[in-house]
Amino acid sequence: KNVNRLRGLPPGPTPFPIVGNVFQISMERFDTQINEYKKEYGGIFTLWLPFPTVIICDYDMLKRNVIRNGEAFAGRPDTFVMDMLVQGNYGLFFMENYWYKAQRKFTSHIFRSLGVGQAGTQETIANLASGLVPLIEKEKGEPMELRKYLVHAVGNVIHKHLFGFTREWDEKEIFDFHVEINEVLEHFTAPKTQLLDAWPCLAYLDKPLQLGIPTTMKANNKILDRLERTLETHKKAINYDEEPTNYIDAYLKEIKLRMADADIEGFTEKQLVVAIYDLYSAGMETIIIVIRFAFLYMLNNPEAQSRIHEELDNVVGRERGVVMDDQKLLPYTCAFLQEVYRLGYVLPVNFLRCTLEDTKCEGYNLRAGTRIIAQFQSAHIDAKHFEDPEVFSAERFLQNGQFVRDERIMPFSIGKRSCLGEYLARMEVFLYFCTLLQKFEWKPEGDKAPPVEVITSSLRAPTPFKLRAIPRY
Numbered sequence: 001k002n003v004n005r006l007r008g009l010p011p012g013p014t015p016f017p018i019v020g021n022v023f024q025i026s027m028e029r030f031d032t033q034i035n036e037y038k039k040e041y042g043g044i045f046t047l048w049l050p051f052p053t054v055i056i057c058d059y060d061m062l063k064r065n066v067i068r069n070g071e072a073f074a075g076r077p078d079t080f081v082m083d084m085l086v087q088g089n090y091g092l093f094f095m096e097n098y099w100y101k102a103q104r105k106f107t108s109h110i111f112r113s114l115g116v117g118q119a120g121t122q123e124t125i126a127n128l129a130s131g132l133v134p135l136i137e138k139e140k141g142e143p144m145e146l147r148k149y150l151v152h153a154v155g156n157v158i159h160k161h162l163f164g165f166t167r168e169w170d171e172k173e174i175f176d177f178h179v180e181i182n183e184v185l186e187h188f189t190a191p192k193t194q195l196l197d198a199w200p201c202l203a204y205l206d207k208p209l210q211l212g213i214p215t216t217m218k219a220n221n222k223i224l225d226r227l228e229r230t231l232e233t234h235k236k237a238i239n240y241d242e243e244p245t246n247y248i249d250a251y252l253k254e255i256k257l258r259m260a261d262a263d264i265e266g267f268t269e270k271q272l273v274v275a276i277y278d279l280y281s282a283g284m285e286t287i288i289i290v291i292r293f294a295f296l297y298m299l300n301n302p303e304a305q306s307r308i309h310e311e312l313d314n315v316v317g318r319e320r321g322v323v324m325d326d327q328k329l330l331p332y333t334c335a336f337l338q339e340v341y342r343l344g345y346v347l348p349v350n351f352l353r354c355t356l357e358d359t360k361c362e363g364y365n366l367r368a369g370t371r372i373i374a375q376f377q378s379a380h381i382d383a384k385h386f387e388d389p390e391v392f393s394a395e396r397f398l399q400n401g402q403f404v405r406d407e408r409i410m411p412f413s414i415g416k417r418s419c420l421g422e423y424l425a426r427m428e429v430f431l432y433f434c435t436l437l438q439k440f441e442w443k444p445e446g447d448k449a450p451p452v453e454v455i456t457s458s459l460r461a462p463t464p465f466k467l468r469a470i471p472r473y
């Protein structure tokens with residue numbers, strides 16, 4: 001405790017020399033442990049992982065600091081994992097701090113011009129959603145896992161935006177990438193892996209420490225190899241005079257413009273490869289997990305399914321495709337999904353940030369470069385904000401039958417480094433979920449709903465479960 005006070009940091013459990021608190025934290029329980037420490041130390045405390053890392057996990061504190069003083073909390077620290085995977089701070093998650101604004105701005109702009117948040121992307125998702133219906137029908141109401149269908153549908157949306165086209169059901173590229181990225185992510189944010197940031201030589205102790213470096217690197221290199229080959233194909237085919245139809249071409253065009261203006265701001269081919277890597281991985285498993293959580297909670301709350309069916313029948317019917325505008329007339333469905341986002345948070349622990357300048361925070365003076373975790377998930381299950389926070393209840397977001405959006409639900413994080421894919425993700429979750437409910441009635445594998453259990457690594461997902469789909473059309 002003294003060591004924190006001497007450094008002007010918030011209190012926290014006493015760190016051990018060299019390893020700090022790393023071995024007191026378990027990867028599988030990191031999020032629940034944060035909530036336990038919160039009871040002891042309050043909404044802001046320090047964990048040594050092994051660098052001192054300030055955890056902010058109270059909603060009002062997050063708002064006062066990470067949102068209102070956004071610029072100060074917008075940095076990302078250098079990490080060993082990024083050096084290991086891509087030899088430096090590239091991509092969109094852990095890129096150099098002095099590039100992040102230009103790269104984020106460009107990516108948001110291109111997403112919009114490729115149709116995200118508008119009719120273009122909606123149509124892509126709607127087509128993929130209706131393509132799922134006959135595939136699921138072929139299962140003839142037998143128990144099945146939804147996951148492979150979601151990999152195909154969700155994977156194809158980001159695939160189309162990045163590369164310009166979709167893949168057929170019998171092509172294996174998206175499935176291969178999905179397996180590989182999950183191998184890379186397995187150890188990505190483990191506290192033990194963070195130990196390497198301070199002590200890179202520990203990488204030689206991979207086996208006894210179970211860091212999983214060889215599996216991570218094998219999968220990582222396969223991904224990089226494929227993305228580099230794809231980039232070469234685009235470079236050969238691109239016509240710089242045409243309006244780009246995909247992220248890669250838009251980025252190549254930007255590199256060309258920037259070279260002419262001698263204003264590079266990180267726009268290089270290397271950065272492009274890692275940016276696609278990040279978008280492809282961010283745009284896939286996260287959304288799949290949210291949709292799987294939605295089905296899991298629905299099977300456990302059968303009256304929710306009847307209410308969603310009733311709303312969809314009244315507003316959309318069983319033939320017309322669901323569109324984003326329908327949200328206005330589907331209050332229960334929106335409340336249900338907001339409750340899924342609250343309890344089914346996908347990142348057990350938010351990505352590391354760091355302060356970009358010396359910053360005052362809740363009475364502490366944090367030096368520039370202090371590592372920060374903006375743990376919004378903790379607010380989702382804070383009894384101060386939500387009565388019986390562990391209980392799933394869509395009703396908490398309904399007032400006089402109307403849906404009330406709640407800003408304390410922040411699944412896409414907050415501040416200057418919040419999720420770049422929020423619109424895309426919200427569209428996919430809503431359109432896929434509603435289409436699958438419009439077309440099918442869903443039943444558990446046996447008499448009872450599968451238990452609500454999660455598996456946690458860098459992501460937090462329901463344990464695999466089966467369900468049955470009975471056509472409604």
Ligand code: HEM
Nearest residue numbers: 092093282283286287351411412413417418419420421425
């Ligand atoms: C339901 C799905 C998703 C969830 C729950 C989610 C959640 C998050 C969260 C919590 C962050 C961390 C922000 C922070 O550091 O505080 C993040 C960052 C990010 N997300 Fe998402 N995300 C989802 C889907 C997507 C999609 C579809 C894309 C893109 C296609 C995407 C791209 C990104 C990027 C690029 C960042 C890094 C932003 C930065 O560091 O400036 N995400 N996301």
